[in-house]
Amino acid sequence: MTQMPHSSLLGLQLPELTLLVEEFGQPAYRARQLFEALYRQRVEALEQISTLPQDFRESLSERGISIGLPGIEKKFVSSDGTVRYLVACGDGQSVETVWMPEGDGGEAGDGSEAGNQTETSGRTWERATICVSSQVGCAVDCQFCLTALLGIKRNLTAGEIVGQVCAVLNDQRVSLPLHRINLVFMGMGEPFLNYGNFMKAVHLLVEGVGIVESRMTVSTAGIVPAIYDFGLEPVRPKIAISLNAPNDELRTRLMPINRKWNLEKLMAAAREFPLRNRENLTFEYVLLDGVNDSAENAREVVELVRGLASET
Numbered sequence: 301m302t303q304m305p306h307s308s309l310l311g312l313q314l315p316e317l318t319l320l321v322e323e324f325g326q327p328a329y330r331a332r333q334l335f336e337a338l339y340r341q342r343v344e345a346l347e348q349i350s351t352l353p354q355d356f357r358e359s360l361s362e363r364g365i366s367i368g369l370p371g372i373e374k375k376f377v378s379s380d381g382t383v384r385y386l387v388a389c390g391d392g393q394s395v396e397t398v399w400m401p402e403g404d405g406g407e408a409g410d411g412s413e414a415g416n417q418t419e420t421s422g423r424t425w426e427r428a429t430i431c432v433s434s435q436v437g438c439a440v441d442c443q444f445c446l447t448a449l450l451g452i453k454r455n456l457t458a459g460e461i462v463g464q465v466c467a468v469l470n471d472q473r474v475s476l477p478l479h480r481i482n483l484v485f486m487g488m489g490e491p492f493l494n495y496g497n498f499m500k501a502v503h504l505l506v507e508g509v510g511i512v513e514s515r516m517t518v519s520t521a522g523i524v525p526a527i528y529d530f531g532l533e534p535v536r537p538k539i540a541i542s543l544n545a546p547n548d549e550l551r552t553r554l555m556p557i558n559r560k561w562n563l564e565k566l567m568a569a570a571r572e573f574p575l576r577n578r579e580n581l582t583f584e585y586v587l588l589d590g591v592n593d594s595a596e597n598a599r600e601v602v603e604l605v606r607g608l609a610s611e612t
């Protein structure tokens with residue numbers, strides 16, 4: 301575990317919380333109370349956990365242990381209701397998390413009926429998608445991406461990934477499971493290059509926060525070994541592959557990672573990906589004027605994905 305286990309509670313799973321409460325001489329059921337408070341109730345401070353005895357909360361605090369919910373540094377609100385959050389990481393860095401009411405037009409979630417309309421920030425929404433970051437910066441160097449200019453600063457911990465979601469849900473006063481929330485791991489970073497923390501966060505979001513994995517999608521630039529591992533996960537989001545070019549020459553130019561895992565390897569992993577009932581693969585393709593958007597490119601894409609159960 302990369303996170304300092306005893307300073308920030310957010311990011312800890314039930315067995316880790318159990319060890320912690322035992323360290324403080326508390327009965328094991330206190331771990332479940334902490335888990336519920338952290339993830340289901342999304343508390344912001346220890347004092348809010350009224351199920352825990354006052355002296356236990358004080359002892360935690362005296363040892364420098366806090367919830368660890370990241371703060372919102374800045375909010376940029378667009379006229380369509382999209383809110384771009386700069387979420388503070390503890391070390392002075394920040395990542396971007398985006399709230400998109402009524403979905404982003406691409407990932408509509410599980411296809412079920414929209415829930416009741418809700419008003420936050422003076423706007424009404426039926427469902428919403430949160431775009432989550434997995435790293436500070438990114439090492440992948442896609443030529444069309446601003447994050448690539450930062451390079452990779454560091455991986456986010458599981459707590460920081462879950463924390464982004466909790467901070468935005470709290471700010472938007474979301475009540476789960478009443479409201480329909482989709483998550484897309486398409487923010488800063490390549491989730492499959494921070495695989496352990498990303499998957500740990502997925503489990504906490506499913507089991508703790510209460511967002512089902514069928515409403516989550518992870519986007520990868522094509523980290524082929526991780527695609528195979530991901531297919532074997534018992535609990536996992538849907539997968540989207542960032543394609544952006546239909547041949548190796550162009551894809552290597554746009555996404556240098558294609559040198560390591562070329563289209564043949566990537567498409568083999570896509571073909572072998574164990575899809576679930578009613579699940580499709582998604583391919584993302586950023587249209588760049590005069591670069592990858594010719595009729596010939598379109599024909600090549602059709603050939604590439606022929607026979608796959610996919611959405612583009």
Ligand code: SF4
Nearest residue numbers: 438440441442445489
């Ligand atoms: S993997 Fe995603 S975040 Fe990283 S450079 Fe490519 S598009 Fe940008």
